[in-house]
Amino acid sequence: MTFRVGDRVRVSDRAHEGHHRTPGYLKGRSGRVERVHGGFTNPETRAYAGDGLPERTLYQVLFGRDELWPGAADRTYVDVYEHWLEAV
Amino acid sequence: MSGHDHDHDHDHDHPHESIAGDESPIATRARALEELLVEKGVVQREDVRRNVDWLVSRSPADGARLVARAWVDPDFKERLLADARAAALELGLDPGPSPVVVAVENTERVHHMVVCTLCSCYPRALLGPPPDWYKSLPYRSRAVSDPRGVLEEFGVELDDGVELRVLDSTADIRYLVLPRRPPETDGFGEDELAALVTRDSMIGVAQPA
Numbered sequence: 001m002t003f004r005v006g007d008r009v010r011v012s013d014r015a016h017e018g019h020h021r022t023p024g025y026l027k028g029r030s031g032r033v034e035r036v037h038g039g040f041t042n043p044e045t046r047a048y049a050g051d052g053l054p055e056r057t058l059y060q061v062l063f064g065r066d067e068l069w070p071g072a073a074d075r076t077y078v079d080v081y082e083h084w085l086e087a088v
Numbered sequence: 089m090s091g092h093d094h095d096h097d098h099d100h101d102h103p104h105e106s107i108a109g110d111e112s113p114i115a116t117r118a119r120a121l122e123e124l125l126v127e128k129g130v131v132q133r134e135d136v137r138r139n140v141d142w143l144v145s146r147s148p149a150d151g152a153r154l155v156a157r158a159w160v161d162p163d164f165k166e167r168l169l170a171d172a173r174a175a176a177l178e179l180g181l182d183p184g185p186s187p188v189v190v191a192v193e194n195t196e197r198v199h200h201m202v203v204c205t206l207c208s209c210y211p212r213a214l215l216g217p218p219p220d221w222y223k224s225l226p227y228r229s230r231a232v233s234d235p236r237g238v239l240e241e242f243g244v245e246l247d248d249g250v251e252l253r254v255l256d257s258t259a260d261i262r263y264l265v266l267p268r269r270p271p272e273t274d275g276f277g278e279d280e281l282a283a284l285v286t287r288d289s290m291i292g293v294a295q296p297a
Binding site for chain 1: 236237251254256257259261
């Protein structure tokens, strides 16, 4: 799945055993793609001496306060790999 | 109890090389990991030493040079905001191993602050080692759940209507805040301006004054 700037996305709510870079507070939350950073090796396999291939596209996703906490920032930007994002 | 008990029976054969003799448990663990990695041929001891030397040789002075140049040169500022890695190279600075460095600009209307909720991702090449509080659980959690409260504790009061943006650097991208130029600094030279730029202002938890 590839996304473009402006696309609405939801962070997958799945559990993951082992190292991954998707913060728990985002799981199941919806946001909007702000930047497409490009392809990067996958930290989930790289962490275990793997080569991290195939590369995964990394997106900067914008989350509004109403998706997080009442005291959250107006905008919270988080970098999320494509295999953690679902189309909304 | 302080440090390592050297009276116990040694049933392992790796060398003990604690120079300080009284190291923290985390340092002991790091040393043990290093021993294993060297023993297994994964890393060379020289590589470890060189990387540690590089890390501790970095300082916020480099980031401050980027900020000061951006304050005096609008064209450079545009290039910095478009590609901070390239902008650092342009000034002869080492942007570090991260393939992408993103600079974000604080203005009268928008304030950015940076956190790594998962660990301690930080633009070390341009800012040096992160402060301890940046790596602490309270900062890492509250920067996303209560960022205005955190800013207040750092002494930053945002004017009404200023949009607060938090950047959680979870992956390969490193973020650097371009703070607002302090008032009454017209006519300041680049070096004078750079001296005003603090580490914390480039994390987004302080304003240069």
